[in-house]
Amino acid sequence: MATVTFDNIFHGDSPELGKLRFNAAGFGWKAYQSEDNNPMTYSGSDLRSATWIRVARNFQLRFTMRQSDKPRVIFDGFKRDELEKVKRTLDDYFHIKLEQRDGSLKGWNWGKAEVLGNELQFQVQGKPTFELPLKNVANSNIAGKNEVALEFNPAPPSKDRNPTARVADELVEIRFYVPGKSHKAKGSDAGSGDDSETEVDEDGNEVSAAEALHTMIKDKADINAVAGESIVVFEDILVLTPRGRFSLEFFADSIRLVGKSTDYRVPYTSIHRMFLLPKIDDIHIQLVLGLDPPIRSGATRYPFLVAQWPKDEEVDAELNLTEEELAQHEGLQRKYEAPTFQVVSRVLKALTKKKVTPPGNFRNVQGINGIKANVKAVQGELYFLEKGLIFMAKQPILIDFSKTESISFSRVGGGVASAKTFDMRVVSKSDTADHVFSAIPKEEVESITLFLTSKNVKLKNEIEEVMDVDPISDEEIDDASISSDDDKGKKNKKDKGKSQRRPADDEESEDDDFQSASSDGGSPSESDSEDESGMASDASDPMIEEIKKRQEAKKNKTKGDAPKKNKDISSDEEAKPKKKKAKNEVDSEEDDD
Incomplete structure (x- = not known):
């Protein structure tokens, strides 16, 4: 069977060069550095259309596939004089006409944003400038009245790329300013200034062009794609980080936070740590979720999600699961009637299969788990865990004892005898900056020392060193001053x-x-x-x-x-x-x- 080969071709966004071969059955690509591995092959019957377009890496051959899991296959690196060869190959083997498309090179940042299939295309004067696959959109929000903000999932290492290699630069957010109202005649072309009838919602309110684009993106993107209905929903939950009130919707593979203007979708695979911490006021309970990758709100990253409930708040919840589905998740019950923080933490523990970490056996002088402390000008609460420390503030700080070189107690400014607080410095084994917790009550020194000693943490108590030198009598001061010749004479x-x-x-x-x-x-x-x-x-x-x-x-x-x-x-x-x-x-x- 005759084959046609093209050399020095890139596959997708891979930085590796390889060979692209065509025959009557299909086509395949293999990297030069991985000759021993099997090539990536595609069937010719799954090929729907082909497009030739100028890109950064010479010319691109873009295939539209019939498969839903791989709707598009891209090859870059073709030379200009290879166009006729590609046309003949596709026509002879697959009977497909190659379409040539010209992109816009004006560099304008104003144009038209359209949702075409599973892509968001930005056009300038009818020519495409760039395209965004909607499957990579993690979240879409209305920022203001006329602005649509799209957040993207970090790209995981592909199979044809070294798993240890990381992408140097990634697109994490893009915003579209879409003025005007949405029109029924134009649909996705909302905001074009046409005199057609303005679109209205169910309540009779006019729909803005930004809202129409936002709704279309959410329908096409993988934002709300869940298997089946929600398992359970908790309404009006106070979330401290990021700040706001959200409804928590639990699904089989993710948890969704629905707010008035912002939605977040958190896959269970991105939750790597969970903590249940009672606040120092002994009234509220905090649930802390450590996220990797973190969720984003504009330029702000939130590696922790913190929710809070009163201790005495109870909830009646019934899970929307069958008996077979309940049996798959150990620890889940059909009905719950208990404090809200217990129900939410138990459901999360069963669905994520992660342990919920309580505070350690540390107790302050009042018998409470945490103590008040400051990090620079930020006030918060410091908790001593069995394997580390966590400082609860607007942006929590988590420190593992295994990564800690030593912890020292010190005083900054003022006399030790009259000081009511002290500072605690945590020195890291790595090159990261040390963490200094200040304004800790002085009476907590003994309890903190006992707890850290039991965890085999290296301590340096600078307070005792200062206190040993501090009590000097007046007679010793006089004797020291008399030793000087000038002072002695005077x-x-x-x-x-x-x-x-x-x-x-x-x-x-x-x-x-x-x-x-x-x-x-x-x-x-x-x-x-x-x-x-x-x-x-x-x-x-x-x-x-x-x-x-x-x-x-x-x-x-x-x-x-x-x-x-x-x-x-x-x-x-x-x-x-x-x-x-x-x-x-x-x-x-x-x-x-």
Whole structure:
């Protein structure tokens, strides 16, 4: 059987080159680097149409297939002069005419968005600019009145690509601004400005073009595709992250959050951790779901979904399952009549087959599981689990003990004796940034230390190191200060002056004036007083005296009139040095006695 081969061809979005071969039975592609593997083959009877279009990687051959699981097959890398060869091959083997399509190269961001089959096509002046497969759309929301926001699922590694390789860049969100009203005559061409009749909903309200496009995308995309009806629905649930009130609809393979303006669909396979935590107020219970990949709202990623209920809120729920379906899920019951948080967590545990983690055996001084703490300026609640920590705030933080190098207690600012709080730093084994939890009540040190020690976590208590050095008596401070020569001389002079001046009140007031005047170092008799009291001074050193003389000469030279100003001293200022000199003479006489 004759075959036609094309070399250096890409399959889909694969970065690997390969060979594309055609024969009368069908066609197949095989990568050059995987010659030992079987090629990817397709039957010629499943081929519906073929299109030739210019793309980034030269020319593209796009096949529309009859199979619903693979509606389109793409091959890139064809050269311009291979067009006639491709035409003859498709006509001879499959009797299909190759359609040539020109794309728009204007680069405009305004045009027309249409839903064609299972694709959303954006056209500029009647020519396609880009196409989006609706099967990759994870969520569609109305952002504002005239804006449709589409969120996309992350692309999993394909079979023909290395599973460890990850896509460098991915489209995660795109928004369409669709003004105007929807018209019945145009259908998907809503917002074109035609004078046809405006479409209305069941309540008689006019339908905007954005709402019409949003509804069409949700119908065609895999957003609400579920097997059968919902198992159970919980209405008006308060969700803290992302913030809002939602209805929780449980299906066989996913959970759907339906809000007023935003819907989320969370597959059970993306739920990898579940926690049930009582709040510190002892009134509410929080259910925390760890998601990978996280859900998105615009540019914000939410790796955790947090719902909250009052402890005493109860619900009566009946599951929409047959006896055979109940038997497939261990732990499910037909009817529930219990607190809401228990019913929701039990249903989730059975459907996801994941364990619901309660808080550890840690108790604070009030006997509650968690403690209040801050991360930077964010206030929250810190819970100690059996294998890690979780900080509950707007964006929760989960820390595993297995990835923790050490945990240290420290204080930042203020005296330790008067501090009422402390900080806890969690050092990671990896290169990620450390987590610092501040404003923790000081009385929780002992309970936290006992719990972390029982989990074999390496601790560094910096508080005790500071407290061991902190209690220093006044006598030790005085002894340390006396060891300095300058401080020693001043202290002895002060003590000696106090003992000799205390009997006379007038002299005591005069000494106060003297001390304030001499504290600037401008008293001419200060060095004499220190020499007569038997204390060494800097003036006794010839080198120091020479330095002082040079400084005084330089000072007089720069100021010019400084010597004249020294002579113009008031009578009160002249009296003070005289009194000090007279007093020093008395002191020296008493010492001689």
